[in-house]
Amino acid sequence: MHILILGAAGMVGRKLLARLVKDGSLGGETISRLTLHDVVPPEAPPGTAIPVSLSASDFSDPGEAERLVAGRPDVIFHLAAIVSGEAEADFDKGYRINLDGTRRLYDAVRAIGEGYKPRFVFTSSVAVFGAPMPEPIPDEYLTAPLTSYGTQKAIGELLLSDYSRRGIFDGVGIRLPTICVRPGKPNKAASGFFSGIIREPLAGQEAVLPVSDQVRHWHASPRSAVGFLIHAATIDTKRLGDRRNLTMPGVGATVAEQIEALRRAAGDAAVARIRREPDPTIERIVAGWPRTFDARRALELGFQAEPDFDAIVRAHIEDELDGKVPA
Structure with missing residues (x-):
């Protein structure tokens, strides 16, 4: 199995790569080749026997998407994106990368033609929803984003559904919570x-x-994000029907609840290191974001996340701090 990861130098991309190398297989098939791409040079995993190709470029440039899929990867993980704050600050860059680049990638797969139909995992975002919103937001709720980033992701979702319907690829879009x-x-x-x-x-x-x-928001750990991606790449897509985009499960928590989870894990001294400094721009952006979801469909399909924010803090301590809480 040949796997292509776009955004391989990012945090989630690196963790996904580590999991794939550790497992050595995906969905019961041995991984025979990895192609890693990002705008900055990605790094090959140390000590792996799996052949790895490295590539650094702007995948939205003409010809780059075609070059990336020329090797006919069996699974494409599309994690590459301009993040929310930058997409809002730089209108042209956000649309060029998040929309035009994604469309070029989809069309590069289409250009190969019959006989090639990869599994395509697209990382979307809960930012595709915008206020006013019910609480919790059900699976059937309309996408009406209030940011450029959310708009770009929502368009990517629609294109993924249509290209999957047309048999160009076998797509799954996963709306990631904020990874924390x-x-x-x-x-x-x-x-x-x-x-x-x-x-x-x-x-x-x-x-x-x-x-x-x-402020309340929807969260999942990096550990869960990797689990979402692996499951999306291996799920029987007949179970999805034509509804190819899914809101991932997560933890709805207020900032105050986050802070109390930190206090339980590391004490008052850690909490005292938080300095409150209101930022009207961030407050405005966050005010338009969704807060909680009823991600019943994803749960029924086998996607899993942490049960509470304490578990998210523990995952960080275990995965990044060797299980030790600093004094």
Whole structure:
């Protein structure tokens, strides 16, 4: 099995790669080749016997998508995107990467023609929903995003459904919750503070909280995100019918509940490292995001996430801090 990962240098991409290399197979088939792509050079996993091809480019440039799929990968994980805050700040870049690049990739698969029908896993986002919204948001609720990023992802979902209906590829779109706690350095996502107020205090550093403690949001750990991707790549898509895009399960938690989970894990000293500094731009963006979901369909199809935010904090401590809570 040949697997292509776009966005392989990103946090989720790296963790997905590590899982695939560890397992050595996907859906019962041995992985025979990996193609890793990102806008910055991805790194080959150390010590793997699986042949790995590395590529760095802007996949939205003419000809790049065609080059990436020329090897006819059996499974394509499309994780590459401009994140929410950057897509809102740079209109042209957001649409060029998140929409035009995705369309070029879809069409590159189509251009190969009959006899080639890969499994295509597209990472969408809960940002495809916009206020006003019920609580929880059911599977049948309309997508009406209030950000450019959400709009770009919603269009990608529609195209994925149509290209799957036409038999061009076998697509599954997964609407990821905000992935928390993200390890490493902060990115330009408007949602980055959700991870920052846990990650930085656990590392003995100050974190800035730009929104109210009462803001509620939908979360899942990086560990769960990898599980979503693996399951989407192996699920029997006949069970999906024509509804190819799914809201992933997660944990609905307020910022205050996040902070209390941090307190239970690491004590008052960690919580004291959170500094409140309101940011009207972030507050405006977050105010239009969904808060809780009834992800019943995904659960029934076997997708799994953490039961509560304490479990998300524990996953970060286990996976990134060797299971040890710093003093």
